[in-house]
Amino acid sequence: MTADPFLADCRARLAFDLLANTWNAVVVWALRDGPCRPAGLRRRIGGISSKVLTETLRRLQADGLVERRAAEPGRSGVEYELTDLGRTLLEPIGAFGVWAFEHGDEVAAAREAAEREEGAR
Amino acid sequence: MTADPFLADCRARLAFDLLANTWNAVVVWALRDGPCRPAGLRRRIGGISSKVLTETLRRLQADGLVERRAAEPGRSGVEYELTDLGRTLLEPIGAFGVWAFEHGDEVAAAREAAEREEGAR
């Protein structure tokens, strides 16, 4: 048995790394309906601080997934929007959403059972 | 604009949190072909220490995605295998794999461009 060719491909690891933090996927998903301002994003997402939102958006910008620009003419502030590349991520992320609805409860149940067992030890 | 109903669903966040670390998705993927022993997993994955692999497997076990048992009769050691629940994750994870092949280069290019710009600053 040798190294997995798929996992050896650095692009695959890159994709996994994109999701390997708490907020990237969440923020991309929160932008799926179109441009949004930071305050709006924070309301949508819930539980994310201004600082962490900014950091996440910078990361996504650097990866070419999100664009920052001045808000629509006549409105103050800025807007963030998914790039074309960023929008291609919506499909796989959505697949996880579907998975969550179908199997999230099972994971939660397993986790609680494991914790009970842990507590009984 | 109010909180996103999808993101407010704790199951959705749970799904994202499952992937919110470096190794969970990688290890699940490495187990897609069937039972495997830790040493085999380490070879397949590459770059993961024994300690981190064990931690990851424990996490996945607690979430009901992976099962641990003695290796096949006649062989020493232990084996890990995806549970039925764990196997349901292969589809969405695979979707990311496809995405990586199609768009990984674009992300890498964007990242490099951003770093060059960063360096020029």
Added chain:
DNA sequence: CAGAATCCTTTACGATACTG
């Protein structure tokens, strides 16, 4: 070979306060 025990470094995340 499986994996637990240590030790260490880094960073992600969170809370808060502050600036233009």
Added chain:
DNA sequence: CAGTATCGTAAAGGATTCTG
């Protein structure tokens, strides 16, 4: 309102060593 600056904590990851 957007974003930065600080500070603090917790956790993840890595390297190494040791044991059954």
